[in-house]
Amino acid sequence: MKKNAEQLTPRQIVEKLDQYIVGQKDAKRAVAVALRNRYRRSLLAEAIKDEVIPKNILMLGPTGVGKTEIARRIAKLVRAPFVKVEATKFTEVGYVGRDVESMVRDLVETAVRLVKEEKMAGVRERAAENAEIRLVELLVPSKKKSSSYKNPFEMIFGGNGNGQPSDEDQEKQEELSLREQRTRAEQKLKDGELEEEFITIEVEEQQASMFDMLQGSGMEHMGMNMQDALSSFMPKKKKKRKLKVKEARTVLINEEAQKLIDMDEVTQDALIRAEQSGIIFIDEIDKIASKGSGQSSADVSREGVQRDILPIVEGSTVVTKYGSVKTDYMLFIGAGAFHMSKPSDLIPELQGRFPIRVELKKLSTEDFVRILIEPDNAIIKQYIALMETEGIQIEFSDDAIRRLAEIAFEVNQNTDNIGARRLHTIMEKLLEDLSFEAPEITLETIKITPQYVDDKLGAISKDKDLSQFIL
Numbered sequence: 001m002k003k004n005a006e007q008l009t010p011r012q013i014v015e016k017l018d019q020y021i022v023g024q025k026d027a028k029r030a031v032a033v034a035l036r037n038r039y040r041r042s043l044l045a046e047a048i049k050d051e052v053i054p055k056n057i058l059m060l061g062p063t064g065v066g067k068t069e070i071a072r073r074i075a076k077l078v079r080a081p082f083v084k085v086e087a088t089k090f091t092e093v094g095y096v097g098r099d100v101e102s103m104v105r106d107l108v109e110t111a112v113r114l115v116k117e118e119k120m121a122g123v124r125e126r127a128a129e130n131a132e133i134r135l136v137e138l139l140v141p142s143k144k145k146s147s148s149y150k151n152p153f154e155m156i157f158g159g160n161g162n163g164q165p166s167d168e169d170q171e172k173q174e175e176l177s178l179r180e181q182r183t184r185a186e187q188k189l190k191d192g193e194l195e196e197e198f199i200t201i202e203v204e205e206q207q208a209s210m211f212d213m214l215q216g217s218g219m220e221h222m223g224m225n226m227q228d229a230l231s232s233f234m235p236k237k238k239k240k241r242k243l244k245v246k247e248a249r250t251v252l253i254n255e256e257a258q259k260l261i262d263m264d265e266v267t268q269d270a271l272i273r274a275e276q277s278g279i280i281f282i283d284e285i286d287k288i289a290s291k292g293s294g295q296s297s298a299d300v301s302r303e304g305v306q307r308d309i310l311p312i313v314e315g316s317t318v319v320t321k322y323g324s325v326k327t328d329y330m331l332f333i334g335a336g337a338f339h340m341s342k343p344s345d346l347i348p349e350l351q352g353r354f355p356i357r358v359e360l361k362k363l364s365t366e367d368f369v370r371i372l373i374e375p376d377n378a379i380i381k382q383y384i385a386l387m388e389t390e391g392i393q394i395e396f397s398d399d400a401i402r403r404l405a406e407i408a409f410e411v412n413q414n415t416d417n418i419g420a421r422r423l424h425t426i427m428e429k430l431l432e433d434l435s436f437e438a439p440e441i442t443l444e445t446i447k448i449t450p451q452y453v454d455d456k457l458g459a460i461s462k463d464k465d466l467s468q469f470i471l
């Protein structure tokens with residue numbers, strides 16, 4: 001299914017999003033169409049293809065109502081590289097114009113990780129076979145170091161019980177004995193009998209590259225391929241580590257998979273993936289819209305950030321450590337509450353680049369009830385699963401869930417409205433004691449009733465000062 005996700009119809013995309021996000025139909029439809037348009041564009045003849053640029057989306061709505069979640073889910077659905085940035089970050093002291101390009105660099109970084117993961121998954125079977133061969137070699141090294149040396153396999157299982165061979169036959173015998181040991185080790189590995197045994201393996205130490213060190217120093221744009229140049233001079237450090245066979249296997253599979261994939265190919269594919277299907281989510285874009293006269297220094301700085309962002313959204317080439325990347329066909333989703341400003345307060349050029357506007361609704365008590373129970377990863381399902389690991393069954397009655405939703409709604413009204421995020425803090429508080437005591441509890445089923453909810457949260461939720469800090 002995932003492979004052909006690009007070909008999903010807008011209706012199917014919305015259905016997929018419905019599995020995770022409650023309501024917000026308009027926003028779901030808008031991103032579904034944007035995605036489908038990409039697919040349509042990919043089918044066009046080259047000449048016209050270059051003329052069709054993605055229509056970026058502006059999501060308007062208060063915090064915690066699903067803006068990021070919709071964008072993130074859609075990216076996951078089609079395995080598109082995705083990054084989220086806060087526009088206000090670029091108004092902070094110390095940021096300079098060029099820094100906005102870091103969002104594109106981060107996107108490429110994400111794309112590289114994504115493509116690498118996919119390619120590693122593609123060679124996993126072969127990597128696992130190679131890792132098994134290396135494990136056998138670690139357990140029974142093909143060359144005996146000395147006659148008194150015992151390999152790890154002998155340490156675990158003792159010698160092979162063949163007795164002392166005569167001098168002239170010794171070499172042959174040893175070879176035979178090693179071969180036999182290797183066959184036995186292979187079998188025991190296969191049967192999972194050695195998983196808990198310890199072996200020593202050499203692992204490469206992670207070293208921060210020069211380029212990584214330069215990042216954020218404002219010098220990264222001159223980095224380009226400096227990392228590659230420098231890394232060829234820097235020897236890779238190896239370190240011995242004692243690990244259980246099962247852990248060593250994971251390390252070895254990873255190492256073998258790395259060897260089997262071609263990093264140049266990964267980089268090339270990642271650059272194309274970022275260019276053709278990257279999604280950049282710019283949050284708090286409303287905070288850089290200036291409604292003032294444009295005279296104050298804050299206005300100037302906000303407008304400055306918009307002007308810095310503009311070329312990226314309009315389409316330009318950004319240099320990254322993996323190579324240059326064009327931003328022309330990336331999808332940009334701007335998001336903000338727009339309480340204090342309006343989209344029309346953005347500079348006209350930027351407004352034009354975000355032609356699709358969708359408004360996300362405030363969440364009601366009814367929405368909260370559904371968010372608690374319906375999504376595939378619903379919060380209540382998560383807590384039930386967590387407690388199950390302790391042998392405890394928690395059961396929420398319908399009216400207890402409604403009570404939780406009501407409390408979340410009330411606290412949002414009375415303090416800050418943080419949308420569905422409130423459900424997380426409320427649930428944490430509700431189950432705080434239970435989470436602590438769970439390992440000692442022998443009772444198998446715990447029923448969460450409205451009374452239980454009120455006992456745990458009633459007093460706090462009614463006290464505005466308290467709920468500000470606790471819920």
Ligand SMILES: Nc1ncnc2c1ncn2[C@@H]1O[C@H](COP(=O)(O)OP(=O)(O)OP(=O)(O)O)[C@@H](O)[C@H]1O
Nearest residue numbers: 020021022063064065066067068069283371420421
């Ligand atoms: N409509 C919804 N359905 C299901 N879960 C939701 C919904 N709205 C929000 N959530 C959950 O609430 C949390 C915050 O949502 P999200 O990150 O999408 O907020 P947002 O609207 O992007 O706000 P902000 O701009 O402040 O980041 C997430 O864990 C998300 O899963």
